[in-house]
Every structure is written in C-alpha cells, then in structure tokens.
C-alpha cells in the first residue's frame with residue numbers, strides 16, 4: 001500500500017531557503033523515483049508558491065498549507081482561505097496541528113469547521129490528533145483521540161472522506177527526540193483506526209493514518225512497518241532535503 005511521507009516545515013525558511021530545499025528534494029525524487037510513496041511538503045504560507053513550482057513535474061509530490069480558515073473570504077485579519085492556498089499551489093492542508101491546539105489555543109470545534117470547509121472547497125486535509133503526556137499518563141488516550149476525531153470530523157460530507165488523512169502526533173513526542181515506541185504508536189494507531197470506523201463507517205478503514213513526532217531517518221522504517229501506519233509526518237528532520245529523502249526512501 002502507498003505510504004504518505006509529509007514534511008511540516010512549521011515557522012522555518014524564507015522563500016529562498018524553501019526554494020533551495022524543495023529543489024534539492026525534487027532532484028532526489030527525480031533521480032530515484034520512490035515506489036509507493038506520496039510526498040507532501042507543508043512550507044510556511046509565504047513559500048507555498050516557491051515549493052509548488054520546485055515540485056512541478058514530480059508526480060509523487062505536492063505542496064500544502066499548515067492551516068486554513070473556514071470561510072471563503074471576509075474580515076478575518078491574519079487568516080488564509082482555501083482558495084488562497086489553492087491559488088498558491090497547495091492541494092493539501094493540515095488542520096488541528098498540536099501547536100495550533102496548544103500554543104494558539106484552537107478548539108476542537110474550530111478544527112472541525114476548518115476540516116469540513118477545506119474538504120468542501122476541494123483541498124485534501126490532514127487532520128492532526130494526539131494526547132499530551134499528562135493525558136496519556138492519566139489513562140485518557142482513547143478519550144482524547146475520540147474527542148478530537150469526533151469534533152474534527154463532525155461536519156465532513158461523506159463524499160469528501162476520500163480526501164481525508166489523519167496524523168497521530170503524541171504531543172510529548174513532538175520536537176522532543178522522544179519517539180513513540182512500537183507498542184505506544186501501535187496501540188494509538190489501532191485505537192484511531194477503530195474510532196475512524198465508528199465515526200465515518202467503512203470508509204474509515206482506508207483513511208491514511210500517519211504517525212508524527214521525532215521521526216528521523218533511523219526510526220522511519222520501523223514506524224512504517226507497524227500495522228495501521230500509512231505514512232509519516234515529519235517536522236525537524238524534514239528541514240534538510242537529504243535527511244527527508246532518507247525518510248522517504250526508508
């Protein structure tokens with residue numbers, strides 16, 4: 001089955017830096033076409049057009065936005081619409097990234113509106129979910145994933161499910177160097193798969209389920225081998241084209 005390998009560049013890289021990294025990545029992908037891999041790069045908004053241009057002609061690769069606002073246009077200072085993302089060359093968008101939830105205090109309900117609206121506007125959406133260390137340690141893993149998935153998918157139209165992916169990123173593993181072990185990741189992915197089936201029915205069986213949190217070239221193959229891990233969402237190790245390419249080809 002095809003695996004999705006995604007790069008989240010967060011608030012890193014100017015346009016020139018993004019162009020350089022995306023061009024180096026495009027060279028890797030043209031030189032050695034990865035079999036069974038779909039690659040997505042989420043640069044900052046200002047660099048989406050540069051990245052989309054650098055990846056043009058690389059059929060397995062696409063660009064995406066890191067966030068989106070759930071309205072076509074309007075008085076929403078600082079926000080960006082699905083159409084603006086598409087105009088810049090994005091076909092994907094992240095919703096509910098843990099940094100949006102925990103640093104920018106986005107609610108589950110807002111994440112749900114973003115997810116449904118972006119899908120309805122034709123974008124493919126990668127909805128991010130994941131528990132904090134305190135939530136995991138107090139036995140709330142399942143409850144947290146259930147709440148985030150239920151709210152995140154509350155308004156999506158059945159016809160749009162084919163363009164949905166879910167990324168499980170335990171908050172305690174993001175940028176900390178602590179990767180979830182096979183047991184922890186395997187357990188969470190099994191729960192997420194079961195919840196997806198409950199919430200969206202049979203289609204939830206084939207919704208790509210990605211793992212994210214301290215993914216590196218050295219642990220990528222092991223994570224991809226786990227049941228219900230259909231891809232990886234990579235932060236720090238995706239900023240360098242060579243290291244991200246090693247993960248893609250893992």
Ligand code: 13P
Nearest residue numbers: 008174175213214235236
């Ligand atoms: P790191 O790979 O840097 O831990 O970040 C993970 C992440 O948040 C990707 O969205």
